[in-house]
Amino acid sequence: MKRRFLRAALCLGLLGTAPVTYAQSVLPLVEQTLPNPDNEPAPVHPVPHPRQLKWQETEFYAFFHYGMNTYTNREWGYGNEDRATFAPTAAPNPRQWLEVAKAAGMRGGIAVVKHHDGFCLWPTATTEHNVTNSGNDYGRQTNIPRDFAEAARDLGMKYGFYISPWDRNSALYGTERYVKEVFLRQCAEIAQYGTDQFEMWFDGANGGDGYYGGEEGRRSIDRATYYDVPNLRDTVHRVCPDCVLWGVGGEARWIGNEAGWAGQTNWSTENRDYVPEKNGMYGTEDGWFWLPGESDAKATNRGWFWHEGESPLSPERLFQMYLETIGRNSTLILNIPPNQAGVLPDASVEALTKMGELVQQRLSADLAAKASVTADHVRSAGVARHYEPINMTDGDKETYWATNDGETTATITLSWDSPQTVRYVELMEYIAKGQRVRKFHIEALSLDGTWIPCAMQVETTTIGYKRIVPLNGSTAASYDEGLQVKAMRIVIEDSKACPLISRVAVY
Numbered sequence: 001m002k003r004r005f006l007r008a009a010l011c012l013g014l015l016g017t018a019p020v021t022y023a024q025s026v027l028p029l030v031e032q033t034l035p036n037p038d039n040e041p042a043p044v045h046p047v048p049h050p051r052q053l054k055w056q057e058t059e060f061y062a063f064f065h066y067g068m069n070t071y072t073n074r075e076w077g078y079g080n081e082d083r084a085t086f087a088p089t090a091a092p093n094p095r096q097w098l099e100v101a102k103a104a105g106m107r108g109g110i111a112v113v114k115h116h117d118g119f120c121l122w123p124t125a126t127t128e129h130n131v132t133n134s135g136n137d138y139g140r141q142t143n144i145p146r147d148f149a150e151a152a153r154d155l156g157m158k159y160g161f162y163i164s165p166w167d168r169n170s171a172l173y174g175t176e177r178y179v180k181e182v183f184l185r186q187c188a189e190i191a192q193y194g195t196d197q198f199e200m201w202f203d204g205a206n207g208g209d210g211y212y213g214g215e216e217g218r219r220s221i222d223r224a225t226y227y228d229v230p231n232l233r234d235t236v237h238r239v240c241p242d243c244v245l246w247g248v249g250g251e252a253r254w255i256g257n258e259a260g261w262a263g264q265t266n267w268s269t270e271n272r273d274y275v276p277e278k279n280g281m282y283g284t285e286d287g288w289f290w291l292p293g294e295s296d297a298k299a300t301n302r303g304w305f306w307h308e309g310e311s312p313l314s315p316e317r318l319f320q321m322y323l324e325t326i327g328r329n330s331t332l333i334l335n336i337p338p339n340q341a342g343v344l345p346d347a348s349v350e351a352l353t354k355m356g357e358l359v360q361q362r363l364s365a366d367l368a369a370k371a372s373v374t375a376d377h378v379r380s381a382g383v384a385r386h387y388e389p390i391n392m393t394d395g396d397k398e399t400y401w402a403t404n405d406g407e408t409t410a411t412i413t414l415s416w417d418s419p420q421t422v423r424y425v426e427l428m429e430y431i432a433k434g435q436r437v438r439k440f441h442i443e444a445l446s447l448d449g450t451w452i453p454c455a456m457q458v459e460t461t462t463i464g465y466k467r468i469v470p471l472n473g474s475t476a477a478s479y480d481e482g483l484q485v486k487a488m489r490i491v492i493e494d495s496k497a498c499p500l501i502s503r504v505a506v507y
């Protein structure tokens, strides 16, 4: 009784003190600190969704443009192609595509299953414009999503599909019915080919002229609203929870060019109104959501699709792309076009395999693993977790070195018992808690005992998921004899909050 009176009196301010709100009287505000026995650093927002984190770890994967255009020598079919034109000269072999990707050191692949011409490489219920009506038995038996998913699982690779939102064949394109009855249904059908897909690719080319069921002409759509993205995400994520929706889907961004390079400064954060061609390479430092970059590039000298007379780029050029994308906090999706027999031509196989060898030779014998690693600042340990420098070389992506809160500069030192020949330094931030580092530099202790700055020409600003710095400053084919060093220092000069580094490697 008494208590109730007191509470009512408090509410009405009857006890002579300042008026008290009802909420304060019933739920007294108590200063609360969440328990943090492991002294874990607070996140710097925005942070990636767990599916974006898994996606980022894919790093390097293949793109396979195969379909109607393979048989018409075009890059963009108009949508009026005779279905019989799709007539593979042998059964398309996605397993071979992925084997080559694996030999190149890739961890997955994305196959085009519908390009802008609208021809579907699986037996879909949404349109007659599909493989079941193609020109020969090889064509009619083609089912790329089925065979690609199966091969990927067999080879232990990640897989996903490219479904063009723009459909120059469909009479319904431009109407709401297209989105509901064709596009979203196609995505749902494709999702059924495997719940473990890692990415669906939705191109930005949308609207324009086409066949449109024979009406021909131009159709335009409002990119921001037309594809019902909330529904799209729901449709796909319900079936494929780890599938990142690229481009139109808004979970990973185009790096803004198709030439295989990302900015040296590259943030994985963006704002809604960013212009891909301008900001795509760099991201936006204080962007308000997580939108990591993906670089799409061609491994051949003609189009995305196969063309007679094409040839692959040199392994050295492909290696340079690797450094300028994966080495700059972007993923790399490298296109290799299957030919009219539905296989990758020998020349591509050779170039990609050689490229894989270069990556292996140059970026796998980690000298940091046998160095002694120290840092001038180390975060105080918690009950079950420490933040010692050893966390950067233990090969465990879940452990990281950190400094105490408020310490945003620090020096990491690696030293060896005997001189080492070094060419690249690789760094990784623990991005689950946000991208932090703004500026760093690298120094080497030469054999005469002087510290010399390395890679002066390189903008050593952001790190992000992964940064690879060529110590001679050049990403071009200039794999020289390297530097002779006794020790190396990585100096973090500026960070949004205490830096968290999960890996340092030296090659």
Ligand code: FUL
Binding pocket: 075, 076, 203, 204, 205, 296, 304
């Ligand atoms: C572009 C498309 O228009 C090309 O045909 C290709 O598919 C490429 C990867 O994306 O925007």
